[in-house]
Amino acid sequence: MEVSIAAAEAVRQANVDVISAYPITPQTHIVEHLSELVANGELDGEFFCVESEHSALSVCVGSEAAGARSFTCTSSQGLALMSEITYIASGLRLPIVMIISNRTLSAPLSIWNDHSDVMSIRDCGWIQLFTENGQEVYDHVFIAYRLGEDRNVLLPVIVNMDGFILSHVIEPIELIEQEKIDQFLPPYQPLHRLHPDRPVTMGAFALPSIFAETKKAQEVAIWSSMPKILETWKAFGDMTGRYYKPIETYKAEDAETLLVTMGSFGETASVAVDMMRKEGRSVGLVKIRLWRPFPFDEFKKAALHAKQLVVIDRAVSVGGPGGPVASELRSALYGSDHRPFVYNFVAGISGRDVAPSDFIKMVDKAEIEIEEGNKEGYELYGVRE
Amino acid sequence: MTEKLNVYAVRMLTQKEYFAPGHRACQGCAEVLAVRLVAKALGRNVIVAAATGCMEIVSSPFPFTSWRVPWFHVAFENAAAVASGIESGLKVLMRKGRIPNKKIVTIAMAGDGGTADIGLQALSGALERDHDFIYICTDNEAYMNTGIQRSSSTPFGASTTTSPAGKVKMGQITWKKNMPAIVAAHNIPYVATACPSYPIDLVQKVKKAADTKGAAYVHILSVCPTGWRSAPELSIKLGRLAVETGVFPLYEVEKGRYHLSMDFPTLRPIKEYFKLQGRFRHLTDDMIQEIEKRIHQEYEELREKAKKGV
Amino acid sequence: MTKPESEWTWKELTVGNVVLEPGNASQYRTGDWKTLKPVLTEERCIHCGLCYIFCPDMAYNLNEEGYFIADLYYCKGCGICAKECPTGAISMVEEEK
Numbered sequence: 001m002e003v004s005i006a007a008a009e010a011v012r013q014a015n016v017d018v019i020s021a022y023p024i025t026p027q028t029h030i031v032e033h034l035s036e037l038v039a040n041g042e043l044d045g046e047f048f049c050v051e052s053e054h055s056a057l058s059v060c061v062g063s064e065a066a067g068a069r070s071f072t073c074t075s076s077q078g079l080a081l082m083s084e085i086t087y088i089a090s091g092l093r094l095p096i097v098m099i100i101s102n103r104t105l106s107a108p109l110s111i112w113n114d115h116s117d118v119m120s121i122r123d124c125g126w127i128q129l130f131t132e133n134g135q136e137v138y139d140h141v142f143i144a145y146r147l148g149e150d151r152n153v154l155l156p157v158i159v160n161m162d163g164f165i166l167s168h169v170i171e172p173i174e175l176i177e178q179e180k181i182d183q184f185l186p187p188y189q190p191l192h193r194l195h196p197d198r199p200v201t202m203g204a205f206a207l208p209s210i211f212a213e214t215k216k217a218q219e220v221a222i223w224s225s226m227p228k229i230l231e232t233w234k235a236f237g238d239m240t241g242r243y244y245k246p247i248e249t250y251k252a253e254d255a256e257t258l259l260v261t262m263g264s265f266g267e268t269a270s271v272a273v274d275m276m277r278k279e280g281r282s283v284g285l286v287k288i289r290l291w292r293p294f295p296f297d298e299f300k301k302a303a304l305h306a307k308q309l310v311v312i313d314r315a316v317s318v319g320g321p322g323g324p325v326a327s328e329l330r331s332a333l334y335g336s337d338h339r340p341f342v343y344n345f346v347a348g349i350s351g352r353d354v355a356p357s358d359f360i361k362m363v364d365k366a367e368i369e370i371e372e373g374n375k376e377g378y379e380l381y382g383v384r385e
Numbered sequence: 386m387t388e389k390l391n392v393y394a395v396r397m398l399t400q401k402e403y404f405a406p407g408h409r410a411c412q413g414c415a416e417v418l419a420v421r422l423v424a425k426a427l428g429r430n431v432i433v434a435a436a437t438g439c440m441e442i443v444s445s446p447f448p449f450t451s452w453r454v455p456w457f458h459v460a461f462e463n464a465a466a467v468a469s470g471i472e473s474g475l476k477v478l479m480r481k482g483r484i485p486n487k488k489i490v491t492i493a494m495a496g497d498g499g500t501a502d503i504g505l506q507a508l509s510g511a512l513e514r515d516h517d518f519i520y521i522c523t524d525n526e527a528y529m530n531t532g533i534q535r536s537s538s539t540p541f542g543a544s545t546t547t548s549p550a551g552k553v554k555m556g557q558i559t560w561k562k563n564m565p566a567i568v569a570a571h572n573i574p575y576v577a578t579a580c581p582s583y584p585i586d587l588v589q590k591v592k593k594a595a596d597t598k599g600a601a602y603v604h605i606l607s608v609c610p611t612g613w614r615s616a617p618e619l620s621i622k623l624g625r626l627a628v629e630t631g632v633f634p635l636y637e638v639e640k641g642r643y644h645l646s647m648d649f650p651t652l653r654p655i656k657e658y659f660k661l662q663g664r665f666r667h668l669t670d671d672m673i674q675e676i677e678k679r680i681h682q683e684y685e686e687l688r689e690k691a692k693k694g695v
Numbered sequence: 696m697t698k699p700e701s702e703w704t705w706k707e708l709t710v711g712n713v714v715l716e717p718g719n720a721s722q723y724r725t726g727d728w729k730t731l732k733p734v735l736t737e738e739r740c741i742h743c744g745l746c747y748i749f750c751p752d753m754a755y756n757l758n759e760e761g762y763f764i765a766d767l768y769y770c771k772g773c774g775i776c777a778k779e780c781p782t783g784a785i786s787m788v789e790e791e792k
Contacts, residue, residue: 017477018470044481046473048690051510055466058507061459062434062470067484068477070470088459093711154710187483192713194455194471196430196489201450201714203435203458206700213705214712220705395744404767405718406753406769407725413773418751444720447712449698584748610773618774618787621749 003134005028006173007073007099010141012043013181017068017188019047020059024078025111026163027101031073041084044318053078057085057096064094065202067193069145072096075163076103076117083121089156090125090201091218095148096156097141098126102263102314103163104350112351113163115263115314118291119324126220127157128292132266134171137161138341139242140186142176147232149188153225160291162264162314163353176240184239197200222293222322229290246285246295247302251277255284257363258303258340260311262288262325265347265354269312272359283363295331304333308341310366311358314348322378341370358382394585396467399425408451409443413617415624416440416523416607419581420494423521426591429454431490432471436464436499439530439609442524462503465511465520468493472516490595491518497538498528501562512600519594520602522564525609533612536583537562541679542672543664545612550667560679567636568602575601576638577646582608582624586633586635586646593637606633614663626658631684636691643690655680697722725752727778729772733765739784746776746785 001009008030011019021031037043046063050056053074060070074082079100083368089096104114118128127147131137137159144157192200205358206214229246237243250270252258261269266287276283286302286309303309313323321327324343333339344364348354362381369377403424410417420440433456435441441458444451459467472491478484485657487607492512495504500522508520526536527545539557544550548557569576579587587605594601606627608620615623627633630653635646641693655677668676696736697719709715733746740762747755747763755763765776779787 017481018473020473021471044477046477048473048514050466050469051506051513055463055469055507055510058459058463058466059470059473062457062467062472063474063477064470065457065467066432066471066474066478068474070474084460085463091711092459097701113708189708192715194432194457195484196432196455199429199453199455199717201445201452201456201717202711204445204447204450204714205442205458207448207710210700210708212701213703213708214707221710395748398748400757402753404753406766407720407723408752409723409725410751412728412771413775414751418749421751421753422748445714446700447701448700448714449720449723450714451718453718494773581749599748616774618753618778620773621775621779689741 001173002029002168002170003137003161004168005033005133005164006138007141007161008033008037011071011309011320012037013176013178014141014145014185015069015187016071017045018027018058018060018063019045020070020072021072021074022050022053022056022078024053026103026167027075029167030099030101053082057082057089058098059091060250061085061089061092061094064096065092065194067188067190069188069196070096071098073099073101075101076097076105079117080105080120083124085128086121086124086126093221095145095154096155097144097148097159098156099137099141099159099161101163101167102160106369110350113165114349114351116159116316118158121317122292122324124340125222126292127155127229128160129158130160130263130289131166132264132287134169134173135242137166138173138196139240142181143232143236147225147229148246149226149300151191153221153223153228154191155225156339160263162273167265180239183237183375184235226293226295244289246290247298248289250285252284252286252302254282256282256307257367258306258309259262259285259359259363260288260303260309260325260329261285263314265312265314268354268356269359272356275356276360276361276363278331294328294332299329299332302338303340304336304338306340307372308343308366310363311342311344312362313344315348316346316349341377343370343377345379345381352382398588399618401425403427403429403453404444405451405453407449409446410439411611411617413610413620414583415620416525416609417443419523419587419605419607422584422587423591424679426588427490427492427595430488431492433457434459434464434467434471434493436495436504437461438496438499439525440494440496442530458526461499463507464493464495464499464504465507468518468520469514469516472518493518493520495522495605496529497522497524497526498536501537501564509571512568512573515573515599517599519591519598521603522604523607524604525607525612529609529610529612538564541676542668545664555667555672565602565604565638569641572641572649573600573602574598574640576598577602578604578606578633578635580606580624580628580633580635582621582628583635590637612664615661619661623658623661629653630655630658631680632658634684634687636687642694643687645688645691648688652681652684712720721786724768726768726770729770730790731772731774732767732770732790733776733785734788735764736784737762739782741782743781745779745781749775749779751775
C-alpha cells in the first residue's frame with residue numbers, strides 16, 4: 001500500500017484520540033486517508049483540519065494536556081510555521097507524535113524532498129527518528145507513542161519520512177494485528193492532566209533564576225530516554241521480528257571508508273556498497289536512525305575504526321561549517337584519539353535523485369580529494385557548473 | 386444612577402473565589418477584576434486556555450499560580466487553538482469512557498492583542514469549527530504587558546508607545562477594530578460585550594455563554610490605569626463612563642439578534658470620559674468632536690440593529 | 696509554604712514545571728505595594744458589598760458583624776473601594792511607616 005496510507009492506518013490502529021492537521025504536499029495523503037477513515041466511522045477519534053499548522057500543533061498541545069493521545073503531521077513550510085510550538089510542546093513534556101514528510105524549505109518554493117525542514121528544528125527538544133522505508137514508517141508510529149508516553153520519558157516524538165520518496169511510494173507493508181498493538185501500546189496515562197478534579201497550572205512563566213534548572217531537567221530527560229528508546233525497540237522487535245537500532249551498519253566492521261546516511265538514502269547506499277565491495281573496495285555503510293538524542297557512543301563504536309567517513313547530508317546549512325549531520329559528527333568525534341577524516345557531500349536536495357552510481361562517484365571523489373590533501377571536505381554534489 | 390440598582394444583587398453572587406489574591410496585577414487593574422468575575426461566574430468545572438499577556442503573567446510566575454481551576458498557557462496567538470484541542474480531547478475521552486462524563490466548560494482567555502491581532506486566525510478557525518467553548522477577550526486597548534504598544538483595538542486618537550502623540554501624528558490613526566462584529570459574522574450562537582463596572586451583567590453574560598451549545602464570545606472592556614494614564618481608583622468609574630458615553634456599548638447578539646443590555650436616552654459627552662485619561666490628553670476639541678460624531682453614529686446603528694431584531 | 700523559585704534545584708522541579716498547588720499565589724504579600732490603606736467608618740456602611748465585588752485583589756472579607764473589611768495583606772491601596780462606596784464610608788489614609 002502507499003506509505004502515507006500505511007502511516008494513516010498506523011494512526012488508526014494506535015487508537016489516537018485527537019488528530020489535527022493542515023494539508024501540505026507531500027503529507028496530504030495521510031490527512032486525506034484519515035478523513036476517509038473518519039467519514040466511514042472506522043476511526044474513533046476527533047479529527048479536524050485546522051486553519052494552519054501553527055494551530056494544528058497548538059490543538060495537539062491542548063488535547064494532549066487534557067490527557068488525549070494526539071497526532072499531527074506536516075512538512076516544510078508547515079513545520080516552519082509551527083516551529084514555535086515544537087519548543088513549547090517539549091518544554092511542557094507532552095508526548096505528541098508527529099510524522100514529518102520531509103520536504104525542502106522555501107525559497108525558492110519546492111515540494112520535493114530533503115531534510116532542511118527538520119534540520120531547522122534540531123534543538124526543539126523532541127526525540128527525532130529517521131525511517132528508510134514504508135514498513136519503518138508504519139512501525140514507528142506505535143514505537144513513538146509507547147516511547148513518548150512512558151512515565152520516565154514524557155517527550156514528544158518526530159518520525160521523519162522522506163517526502164514523495166517514501167510518502168507517495170507503494171511498498172509491501174506488513175500490518176500488525178490489532179490485539180498485538182493493543183498489548184504493545186496501552187491507553188495513555190498522563191502524569192498530569194488538565195481536569196477540574198485536580199486543578200493544575202501548566203505553562204507558568206519562569207524567571208531567569210529558575211530557567212537554567214528547567215532546561216537542565218529537560219536535558220536530563222532527553223538523555224535519560226536513551227535506555228527507554230532501546231527498550232522500546234527491543235520490545236517491538238520481540239513482537240514483530242523487526243529490531244531497530246540507533247545506528248545501523250551494513251558491511252561496516254572492517255571498512256576503511258564508511259558512507260554515512262540518514263533516511264531513505266540508506267537503502268540506495270547499501271546497493272552502492274555491494275557494488276563497490278564486488279570490486280574489492282573496503283567500503284561500508286553507517287545509517288543514523290536516531291537523530292535526537294544523538295547516539296554518540298553507538299556511532300563511535302560503528303565508525304571510529306575507519307580511515308574516512310563520507311557523510312551524505314540532505315540539507316544545506318547555508319554559511320555554516322558543512323551539512324548538519326557532518327558538522328555534528330565532526331563535533332562528536334573531536335574528543336576521540338583516532339579521528340577518521342570526515343568528507344561531506346550534500347546530495348539529493350529538493351528531491352533530486354541519488355542513484356547507487358552517485359554514491360560510488362561520491363566515494364571516489366572523497367578518496368581522491370583526501371589523498372590530495374584536501375582538508376576542507378565539503379561539496380554540494382551534482383551541481384551543474 | 387443605574388449602577389446603584391445593582392447594589393444589593395452583589396450579595397447574591399457566590400462568595401467563592403476561583404482566582405486567588407497575591408497576583409501581580411497593577412493597583413486598580415480592572416482586567417484582573419474582569420478575570421475574577423469570570424472565574425466566579427464559571428465555578429470549578431472549567432479548564433482555561435490562556436494567551437500570553439498581562440493576565441497570564443500576573444497570575445502564573447513559577448512556582449506560584451493564582452488559578453484555583455485548571456489553567457494552561459501555551460503561546461500568544463493560539464488560545465483559541467489550544468482551547469479547541471482541550472475541548473476535543475475532553476469530548477473523546479468522555480466518549481471513550483476514559484474520564485467520567487460530566488460537563489466541563491472549556492474557555493479561552495486572551496487580551497486584545499491575542500484576539501484581534503496575532504490571535505485572530507486561531508479565533509476565526511475555532512469559531513468556524515464551532516467548538517463548544519467560550520472565548521473571553523479582556524480588552525485593555527493595547528499591548529499592555531509589553532509596555533503599552535498599540536493594537537488594532539486601541540481607540541482612535543489614543544497615545545501609546547508605538548502610536549505616540551507627536552508633532553506630526555496625533556496618536557492612533559485608525560479606528561478601533563470591531564471585534565464583536567467580526568465574531569458575530571461567524572454566526573456563532575452567542576456574542577456579548579461586558580464591563581466589570583457592571584459586575585452582575587458581566588456574570589450573567591458569562592453564565593449564558595457557558596450554557597450556550599457551541600461557541601460563545603464575550604468581549605470585556607478592561608480599564609488599565611497604567612496604560613490609559615488614569616488614576617487607579619477611577620477604574621470602575623471609567624468603565625461606567627465608557628458605557629454611558631457610547632464608547633463601549635453593552636449588548637448581546639443571540640443567534641444573530643442584537644439586544645442592548647443598557648440604553649440611554651442621551652449619551653454622556655465623550656469629554657467626560659477622555660479628560661480622566663492621560664492617553665487622550667493631546668486631543669483637540671475638534672478631534673474630540675469628530676470622534677464623538679462617529680461614536681454616536683455607530684451607537685445609532687447599533688440601536689437600529691437592536692430594534693430590527695437583526 | 697512554597698519556596699521562591701530562586702531556591703529550587705533542578706531535581707525538585709515537577710515535570711514540565713507544572714504547578715500542583717492551586718491558588719498558592721495567596722502566599723505572596725501584595726500588601727507591601729500600597730502607600731494608602733482603606734479605613735471603614737462603620738456607621739456609614741450599608742453592607743452593600745460593592746467594595747468587595749469591585750476589589751481587583753479579592754482583599755475584602757465579610758466579618759462576623761456583617762461588615763466587609765479589607766485584608767491589608769493583599770490590599771494594594773488602589774482606592775477603588777473608597778471611590779465606589781455609595782455612602783462614602785471608606786477613606787484612603789496614609790499608611791504609618
